[in-house]
Structure formats: structure tokens, C-alpha cells
Amino acid sequence: MLRVPFPELAATLSGILVRTGFDPARADHCARLFAETTRDGVYSHGVERFPRFFEMIRNGSVDIHATPERVQQLGAIERWDGRRGPGNLNAWSSMARAIELSSERGIGCVALANTNHWMRGGTYGWQAADAAMIGICWTNTLANLPPWGAPVAAVGNNPLVIAVPRPAGPVVLDMAMSQFSYGALATWAQSGQLLPVDGGFDANGNLTRDPAAIEASQRPLPIGYWKGSGLAMVLDMMAALLSGGLATHQIPIEPLRETSLSQVFLAFNLAKLCPPEESARTADAIVESVLASNPGGVRYPGEQVLKTRTENLALGLPLREALWAELRRL
């Protein structure tokens, strides 16, 4: 494992993007979002995913020149067409627009159709929280999760992000609807360990903690069984209906062609509702009450991110040597 300084990594990625024809300022922003995700410890959705993103530029799934276009406005809700632009840039500008809308209207909602994989969903939660907003966003995905009661995938794992600003460290929930992602299953399988809890079904339809058995059956579990299954379904419905874009069942199944996704971004202007000191006190008291239930044994969502960020900025961002070598060839 190498340790690469953040600026060097971001510049390397930006350089690659510029060579694909990206506008330089957009390349910088796009590269920074990838590098920040690795900086924050969400390795599966940061630089590790960059080669796949590069491949989707090459195969035409991502249009590097496209920027989102507003197609409809209805008070505090707007529909935008992502025009298959880079997913992280589209998502960033959508949350930025939701924040902007909320400054006059208290709340802002951008429903984005025809976009691409947003990489780490938490990015747009941190974006909202850093602007002192409560942020909610979610995306649909290709069908990769069997609904409860079915043996084959028919819902997406539709990551849902909820972020609450807090001066001492925002609380940012970033969760997919599957208990373990395929990436996590692969990591556990390589380690030779069992999952800490049931993660899916084996070939015989029994619940199992064996990650390899779940990879083989392609039957990971929704969180909370029937509950996460239902939640995945309604998130897809809302994303498709509000944006006018595609639903999970219409998205190509092949991961390298997973495009034209639908997403929703909501911002709530907390700062205009209540003095910042008051909301900080309320947020702190809730965090403390939860942590006090087992000091040292309980974490709040996002807590680990700030620790990892600090460590990675100090030591350099951890990168597989093979990945670094691959990036330098792109």
C-alpha cells in the first residue's frame, strides 16, 4: 500500500481527465471529488472506482461535456436533465441548486434525471452540512438486489444519504439498501472470515454469513429484510416520478452501461429556522445522549470520516500499488 499526498493524487486524476478532453476546471472538480472520497476513507467509491469511470467515458456512457439543464420549475422543486454528464459533477451541482433554492424557500428540491453514478453519495450530504443545511439525497441504481420474497434482483440498492450539520462534526448517514455491498462481500470473502451478521442467502435459500456463498447466489439481503426491500422500492419510485427519469427496471443491467439514473436532492435551511448556537446545542445533546449509551462502543454516522480524513491528510492517501500504476498509465 502506497501513501500518496492528496494534492498529487488529485492532480494526477485531473490530468487524466483533461487528456480525455474535459474542461480543465471541471476536471479539477471531478478529480477532487474522487480524491476526497479516498481521503475520507470510503475507498470503494473513491479512486478505486476511477478506472471504471474512465472506461465509461471511453464507452460513451458518460458525456464529459454535458452539464445539467433545468427542464421544469415548480416553486421549491425543480426537474433537471443530467444529460448523461459526469455523475459526481451533476450531483454536486444539483445539491448546490437545492441549497440555493432553500435560501429563499426554506427547502429546495432538485430531481435529476438522466445522470450517472454519483460515486460516494455521502459527498453531497457533507456538501449540504458544510453549508449549514440539512441534506437528504438518494439515487436509484441498476437492479442488483432481490426484493424480499424473490430469488432474483428487481430493486436497486439505492443509496440514501441524510446529513445534519453540527459544528463539532456533522452527522452523515450514507447507506445503501443492501446489508453488504458486493464490494464488501468480496473483501470479506478474500479475508476468509464470516460476515458479522447474516448478509444474504446461500444456494439453498438459507440465510448465511458466508460472503462467498452470497456472491455465488447473487442474493444479498436488503437491510431489515422486507423493510429495506420496501424502502428501496419507494425510493426508486420517488426518484423516477419526481425527475421524470428512468426507474431501476429500465436501467441497463451491465455495470459499465449503468447510466441514465434518477436522483433526488433536498436541502433544508436550518440556519434560517433557528439560531446556529441553538441547533448546535440540540445536535450535540442528541449525539452525546446516543454515545453515552455505551461510551467507546457506539459511533454516530460519519464520526469515523473525520478521523480518517485527518489521518490520511497527514500520512498521505492509502492506494494499492497496482491501482497507482494503472492510473499513471491512463
Next chain:
Amino acid sequence: MLRVPFPELAATLSGILVRTGFDPARADHCARLFAETTRDGVYSHGVERFPRFFEMIRNGSVDIHATPERVQQLGAIERWDGRRGPGNLNAWSSMARAIELSSERGIGCVALANTNHWMRGGTYGWQAADAAMIGICWTNTLANLPPWGAPVAAVGNNPLVIAVPRPAGPVVLDMAMSQFSYGALATWAQSGQLLPVDGGFDANGNLTRDPAAIEASQRPLPIGYWKGSGLAMVLDMMAALLSGGLATHQIPIEPLRETSLSQVFLAFNLAKLCPPEESARTADAIVESVLASNPGGVRYPGEQVLKTRTENLALGLPLREALWAELRRL
């Protein structure tokens, strides 16, 4: 088990409320919401809960004369003070106001402080869907769920409702953050059966399907383990911050004194975003794609409600004889 006709049950409950001093029109509405919940098959939160509601009127937790009061408006968001009025009436009027706000602003949000238990959360999802709106609402509760990693309760099971209108039958998700409610655990324990999946920890801290062991340990599981735990926490934060009301850790632990809850109601004006025939097609196609993954083996959230409603209206609402006798003594 008796079968009581819907109008008779609603009139009986209304009569009881009027005798407590309720305004007759409000008594009718409140009684109807209880009876409709039983009609729809959500027995634990319908008439079964009426004696507890009655007791909370008696002990002063519920103020039957109080109506919600708007305390702040910021564009499409409003803060209301529920003044400890009847929880179901407060929630109903809050979703009605969110719907009203969304007719001009595309989206409406009512954050309600100082209210009481809303009984069945799904009621306000159906309310939105019946008005052709997408509705989202949630409530906080007293601390009744250990966060992941802790042995004692410090988050609420904070039911979350998401409702999507559909002419053929709305999709209404109504889920608490615990995998099984205490009510469900009691029912399973009485039946002598194991839970279908792990529902909590036993006294030794092992995951178990034994409902009685979980009742004894008071350690039910959040849905998706660490994920539902985090979701419960951010829902509480949003409810307290947006409404300016109490958070879970401030709510009295005693069930008969569980008052001054915080709730959030969101309505999205789908009908103004897109022609109803188009949204009906989109919604139908998603429902059909999910059901097709295992015909007869998969259900969508809310599907069972319409079947149960039809049956109960035809046959009368099922009621325990002892409960009916108790109601007639109130």
C-alpha cells in the same frame, strides 16, 4: 373475536370522546382515524390502542382542546406547536397543511413540535397519496431501541412513512426502525413460535429469534443493525431541529407519559409536475417489475392494506371481545 361494523365502532369511540369533553366534530374525526386503522388491519395501532389514548387524556398527557398553532414560516417550511393536542388530529392537520403548501410551492414541509403519539403513521401517508401527493413523514418516540453497539435503549424506533400515489393502489411504506415492535414480539411469544429472522439479543448478548428472550433483555434489533440505528438517530435529529421540539433523549420514558414528540411532514405535488396518466404508468411499471421477480411471492408496501380493508368493511372489523367490553365501559 367479534366483528363490529365500521360505523358502529367509529360511533362508539366518538361517543366516548365526546363524554371526555371533546368537541363533537373533532371527536368524530379522531374516532374515525382509530377505526380506519383497525379497518386497514394495523390492529396494534388502531382500536387496540384506544384505551391507552383514553388513559393519556385522563392523566393530562393529551389536551383534547388543543389545536396546533403556527409559530414560524419560512417559504415552504413551517414550524407548528402541537400544544400536546391529540396526536392523530395534530398529525392529520399537519399533513393537510404540507399538502396545501405544496400546491403553490411544489413541496411543503410542516415540522411539528410538542405533539402526541400519532398512532398509525401510515394514516398520513395514505392521506397524502389519496390527495395525489407523494408524502413523507416521521415521528420521534421515547428511547426504546439500543443503538448498535449499546446494551440499553438510547434511540427511538421513530416510524418513517413514505407514500406514493397510484390509481391502482398507492404504495405506502410504514416502518419503524426496530425489526420487530414490542407488540409484535409479544404476539410471537404468545404463539410459541420463533421469529422468522433474528429480532434482537438474548440475555447473553447473542442474536436470537426467541421473542421472549428479547422481551426479557429489552434489546430488540434496529433494522439493518448499524444502518437502522444510524437512521433512527438522524430522523430524531431532523425532527427536533426542524420543529424546535424535543428529541428522544428528552421524552419521558414511561409509555403513558410519552408526550411532546417531534414530527416532520413533507408533501410533493406530483400532479403539478407531471400528467397523472404519466405518473400512473411510471408507478404501475415499477410495481409490476418488482412483483414480476416472483409472482405471488413478493408484495409491495401497502398492498395488503387494501385487501384487508375490503374484507373488514364487508365482514365487520375484528375486535377482541374483552376490548369491546372495555370500550363499552369507558
